[in-house]
Amino acid sequence: MSKKSKHIKLEDHPKLSENIFHVPDGYFNSLHDKLMDAVETEESMLNQSEQLKRHPFEVPGNYFEELTEQIMAKTVNAEAKVIPLTRQNWFRWTAVAASLILAVSFYFLLPSSVINSEESLSAISDETIIEYLNAQQHGNDELFNDVDSIDLILDELIADELDVYADILSSNSELNYDFEYFDY
Template sequence: MKKDKKNSFNTPEGYFENFNDRLMDRIQNEEAQEGGAIIPKTDGFAVPDGYFDVITNDVLSKTVGKETKVIPLKSNRNFYYSVAAVAAIFILIFSLTWNSTSEPITFDDLANAEIESYLENTDFEMTSYEIAEVVSLEEMELTDMLGDDFEDDIIMEYLDENVEDIKELNLDDTDYE
């Protein structure tokens, strides 16, 4: 028999050939030598006589006579109702305060950039001449377009920075100085 270093459990050659016949021969030889059966005919487990007649009454007598303690489970309904009521009150308060502070948006609330963006991106299908006919210039003043915060000093400073020849504007020198 050749030893295998990886597997140390080896069987001799031809071991499983006629194994059943050899096993049965050996059992018969041992039975003949000892004078009896090596393998018992019964499994060795037996139930006493009348066991099943008495067991039912024994089990019932042990279970019926005892009274068990009943533990009532507390219902959490009141807790859930109170949590729901508090949540409803908070929702009601926040919804009332939220709506009372919001006022309708007016034209004054819009930013100039939003108005300009609207006018640039919206196609009115009107030419500038048609728009000029609709808008009356007689009622408009310069402060309507530019605002009230323009002063002469600011205008002159702007002209000084952006215009190369101020004399071309036909301004009096006394106003400029």
């Protein structure tokens, strides 16, 4: 197998195409009869069991007729229960204190003077800006070249691993399985 190949070819490895699974002779001929015997045996055991013939669960008389009335009595006539979100007064005071601390910290931490972007860019020369933009574009081109070289390295690694895998399969007969092979 060549280093650049991405797929295992079955023609090169005949052991990969061998079927290692075997079914005893006449297995499918007697399978139907064996299954039917097992079903009949289980059904006869169910019919003989007295415990399964009894109905252990019973519904009280008029249960379903009275159920609607009971549900309506519990829901419609019941008084709505109000559950307050905060039961303690300390929660309110903590929220007020946190809000005040946040407002004061924003006041002192924000810069007092607003920087105008046009004024800050006017101090930089046009040549410096053009050089910066060219350097950024050149860096992006190098990045794309590196991606192509990474793809080549990964292809070589995959081919090497497949070679090792094929060698292991050919030297160890207990690892031989019949895999379907698809060439994409």
